[in-house]
Amino acid sequence: MRHFLKLISILATAGPIVAAADPALAQEAALDSGDTAWMLTSTALVLMMTIPGVALFYGGMVRKKNVLGMVMQSFAVTCLVTVLWMVVGYSLAFSEGTAFIGGFGRLLLDGLDVDAMSGTIPESVFMVFQMTFAIITAALITGGIAERMRFSALLWFIGLWSILVYAPIAYWVWGGGFLGAAGVLDFAGGTVVHINSGVAALVAALVVGKRAGYGRENMAPHNLVLTVIGASMLWVGWFGFNAGSAVAANGSAGMAMAVTQIATAAAALAWMFAEWITHNKPSVLGIASGAVAGLVAITPASGYVGPGGALVIGIAAGLVCFWGATVLKKRLGYDDSLDVFAVHGLGGITGAILTGVLAVEAIGGTPGALEGNVGQIWLQLYGVAATIVYCGVVSFVLLKIIGAVIPLRVSEEDEREGLDIRLHGESVT
């Protein structure tokens, strides 16, 4: 959907000759103030997902001594990725290039002037909208290495990662690259954003190692009120994320919003009841985690499935991610502190595959397996696998290289005393 619109916009803005040659096309490229209004809004909503959304969602889950360090990471990532996206990321992800990577046509946003269009909206809006996706993807990773990674090493990792991992994968799916061309469906970022961040977080958690005292000491979340605020803002902001990925204020956006709402609620309830049954108590962390799992899983599907499909995706995501965070993680023994892999990685995979099953031709133009197009499942798996492999390998290499230069972890004393005081010279009273 998205890269389709993008293609149109590239065609349409390819020059006055093209536009003049085909008035119908030219008309499609005329600015629509309603679409623009919605995309301006969506951009604000997606930015809000990271600051304060992810910042609080994560900040509430760490121990009190690390809360400022945690929200600092989301905030600093937002700033860093913004500048890098402007300098090079947008160009690599969305300007014309090969099958694997975009070109340098928009380096430093060159040529993106006030009249440049992307479909029916100004390209400036499209560029910032996409920037907010690059931001949140990077910010999500910080949950995997919470409470122990050195701030400077984190900035290096995130900065390089956003250029070398995020931009290419965004290009593959939405920018004109091989996954989009192959027909992989990812409406709003199941692979690009969630599998991507989930895998990177897992790799980082493994490379950086477990927190001191992990499994022995009490590492209970210090303030789940913050986490609930964060989860709520993620939910609200996700309307911009999914319905905004229609890049228009139309029926497709409306349906994306509806299925987002339904899948999220279903996943939250699924996690809550699963926990209620297995651990005797429904927890607020559980229901909030379930909601995020649902949001993640409906992301790739949101322009392709209907309300019924959303219900199925939501329930599946709630159960799979619950299992991932409570059973799988224990069994494998890694310390992905805030369960980025269980929620975003597994949730993203669940959603990507089920998109292939449940896609409805009348909604997004592509039928899924239930409508006879079994091949779509394989396409979806192809997209998932490509993302996991590329992201996994490059993230690992990046961390090893950085780790050879700067220690990835803080000292044990810093970890014991808390990042707030030791790294940032501040504390919450």
Place this chain on the structure above:
Amino acid sequence: MRHFLKLISILATAGPIVAAADPALAQEAALDSGDTAWMLTSTALVLMMTIPGVALFYGGMVRKKNVLGMVMQSFAVTCLVTVLWMVVGYSLAFSEGTAFIGGFGRLLLDGLDVDAMSGTIPESVFMVFQMTFAIITAALITGGIAERMRFSALLWFIGLWSILVYAPIAYWVWGGGFLGAAGVLDFAGGTVVHINSGVAALVAALVVGKRAGYGRENMAPHNLVLTVIGASMLWVGWFGFNAGSAVAANGSAGMAMAVTQIATAAAALAWMFAEWITHNKPSVLGIASGAVAGLVAITPASGYVGPGGALVIGIAAGLVCFWGATVLKKRLGYDDSLDVFAVHGLGGITGAILTGVLAVEAIGGTPGALEGNVGQIWLQLYGVAATIVYCGVVSFVLLKIIGAVIPLRVSEEDEREGLDIRLHGESVT
């Protein structure tokens, strides 16, 4: 206004024959991207009113040991009502039916496909927009039984209530039912949302009984910063609630936003000064409560009155609700923990009646008593009475039935130790 638009949309979407027969009408049903953009935004805003709005507004007012339980209730209600609305609520409230209840035409959102329209916006958007109203109404009730109701009993009550009380009343006023047909004015939900939730909360508070230690022990709000964040998000989100109820981005929406802002500020100041005079200190809980009272009271009036009327409604609401929360409640001795009845019930009644007095024909098409249409006051009272009686009776019966099966309250030990630890296995440090 709203049910009028709804009627148009029903007519307009009744089939190609009608549309073809009357091109003007057909044109009205064409998608307007600006209206759609605003309604997508409004939906996000109204969702934000509940999570994190109501969650925080209420969460800050309880004792620390119950804060997670409180925010959990808003969050779980959001999820539960979402699913129920999709399954049956929307159909009962907004599909064609009798004078008293909608039909089953939209069961499981059947027929709500990507092209379905509601006026100038996709029906999917209208459906989710209305869903967020069903959500917040249910969430508001939790303030009445805060700090003592069993979580499972609450879910049963809210679930049944949203189907058996909310959906019918929404239908009466906006869906094509008898109150709307009679000419009762309720632009954005003074009766449907506020009187309704206020009465249900009062009934629930009476049936469930007072908190242990009520009147003797210190039950002061533990963190009014949360309450102010919540009140602020309610205020901001209410622009979606009231201006969104124009279901268009036009002058009516603009005026609704203006009067909302004015009435809210006036009510907040009225409560603040009333408290300053009577209790010597202006409190932050007071000004925030006053703001919510103003928001509530302007809700039914927002498409019908002008700035001057808004000022009057705001001041009246601030004073009436202040009196309700500080004098009436003491006198009657019930424990409506967070004053849902005083603020939403009394505020809603004040607003409903004053709408009948202050409506301006040039704004909403219907004159009020000041413009000579005294009968409108009686119509408004009719709407108020119908809502109070129906909601009161059914809420009572529901609670009695549920209470016969599951205890409505937690054990005294649970209440003493706090819902956070005892019901949800978590705590805020």
Place this chain on the structure above:
Amino acid sequence: MRHFLKLISILATAGPIVAAADPALAQEAALDSGDTAWMLTSTALVLMMTIPGVALFYGGMVRKKNVLGMVMQSFAVTCLVTVLWMVVGYSLAFSEGTAFIGGFGRLLLDGLDVDAMSGTIPESVFMVFQMTFAIITAALITGGIAERMRFSALLWFIGLWSILVYAPIAYWVWGGGFLGAAGVLDFAGGTVVHINSGVAALVAALVVGKRAGYGRENMAPHNLVLTVIGASMLWVGWFGFNAGSAVAANGSAGMAMAVTQIATAAAALAWMFAEWITHNKPSVLGIASGAVAGLVAITPASGYVGPGGALVIGIAAGLVCFWGATVLKKRLGYDDSLDVFAVHGLGGITGAILTGVLAVEAIGGTPGALEGNVGQIWLQLYGVAATIVYCGVVSFVLLKIIGAVIPLRVSEEDEREGLDIRLHGESVT
């Protein structure tokens, strides 16, 4: 840009004769639902900047005993300025008048009916949008006198200030007054909002005097998580502030959003690295302050500069404001508690001047010094100077007059025990 639109709207709404005479003009004044949708949204966003944005940004920075008092001030200012704007402020700032002050044509919003237009949007929306600017400007001032000013004196000061200082200066720049006419560029309020509030806060801090124990006692911020939430909401809301100041959903709005994002991130990083280098640690207060500094500085420039200019403005603002808050303030020894002058005053001046340097004709219609129009710098300095002098003098006189009637400060005992308990009868546990 803005007063230009305003002029058009005044012309366009001047009567049917004008409209009929010039169909092109009449068409420009037709309601655009997309523009209206974006302005409704922008209004909500800018309101959110104050409540809860500024309330939290400031609330987190004071000591725990004053946090409720601090958020109360933002909330009460919001209410008070709303009512005053409706009564007289809007008329003085935006109705026809002399070169120095608007008239009384819109007193009590007289004549602002449901069909009144302002450009392509309803005037009701324009009026509330502008109201939110008046609100935040007033709320920002409270940071200068935090933790010591008497609440009643503050209300008097803010109320009079918003009529006697804010409304005239808004008129000078946007309402048709002499600064706008002279060609001073201020897209979204660098002078009107930020220099204005910064100077008023500095004057108030000087007149009211230092906090008891200032420089000796520990006055560390009690909860920077609140401050980060606040800063994040300011950032997100600022999209409404700057991109909303295009008063349309178009390329100008899109570019304003893009440059806002870039300048903010650059300023945040600049402050963070400056602090990292000079104080050895990057602090969360630092990066958040830097972000606000960037938002402030890009405000006047946002409709006139491109991405490259934004980067320069951001870096400059981060460094200048860092220097202001850490070096200049220490050297001069005043107690502007939350650095309103350093961030908003100096940031606003930096932005206003650099707008004159970096303005791009192709973007906002006016070239800056780099494009040969060196005179624009002098024009910008003229606007800065006029604002500083008028605001400084009138603020000083107002405080002296009020101080002659009511003490401006609380008693030392109140200050010691905290404003929460002593002024508002509440506390955070």
Place this chain on the structure above:
Amino acid sequence: MKIVMAIIKPYKLDEVREALVELGVEGLTVTEVKGYGRQKGHTEIYRGAEYDVKFVPKLKIEVAVADELADRAVEAIRDAANTGAIGDGKIFVFDIGQAMRIRTGETGADAL
């Protein structure tokens, strides 16, 4: 003089204070503490992780009294704080050699 130090359940504070005031005690000092004893704590669950919280919130009351009042103070606290349930707490008594009121410099029983 003696200090009577009692560990009690938090919600018993007001009753204990009133009982002491009735005895003529004019001041006391309260500290929030966490107690470990026969009374069990609770378990918190976060996603997969379970944490046994071994400590229970309690209040510690310290009240300095003249020797002759000590036994009655102990009794008064006991009567007010006793619910018969595990975890009601303990009372300890120890001697102090000196007491002084900072404001006046008074010492001994006058200082209390």
Place this chain on the structure above:
Amino acid sequence: MKIVMAIIKPYKLDEVREALVELGVEGLTVTEVKGYGRQKGHTEIYRGAEYDVKFVPKLKIEVAVADELADRAVEAIRDAANTGAIGDGKIFVFDIGQAMRIRTGETGADAL
């Protein structure tokens, strides 16, 4: 050895600490407490409900000193904490039988 235990107004902490350090004291321990006494608390109002908060925030300082230092420590605290206003607090002194520095195992006056 003795422990000198003082209840003081919170904002006096730094002055008291400095006065003790001047005396040669090398360590002390501070606890946030709530005090009940002649100094009245305040009333909080929430909508209709009024709550009398009977307790006032105070700090408790505990400092172990050699016997010969005890009286001077009491005086030092008194001088630093005294404002002449109600609620300035109390000082209590009691004997301890033993003191040990955990790090070194030193006991007696060496441990302080």
Place this chain on the structure above:
Amino acid sequence: MKIVMAIIKPYKLDEVREALVELGVEGLTVTEVKGYGRQKGHTEIYRGAEYDVKFVPKLKIEVAVADELADRAVEAIRDAANTGAIGDGKIFVFDIGQAMRIRTGETGADAL
């Protein structure tokens, strides 16, 4: 009977508790305190302002034991809390004249 009062590093709590329980101690009371001593605090920086935080978070453990257990309790705490680093804390021991279990009214060693 005696009260053994120890100031320790917060993260040593569980080890200390276990060591005491092994000795047969059945209850103890813990208070969050701030300590001043040889161990230095840290500096916090807020925009231009630097604040030296002179106090370090510590826990105070109070455990009432029969006389004969006191020395072993001191040793147990020392062994568990000792890291050899500055700031490990102190142990003080003092006599109590009476102990009572509120629930049962038992006194003396039975009350512990």
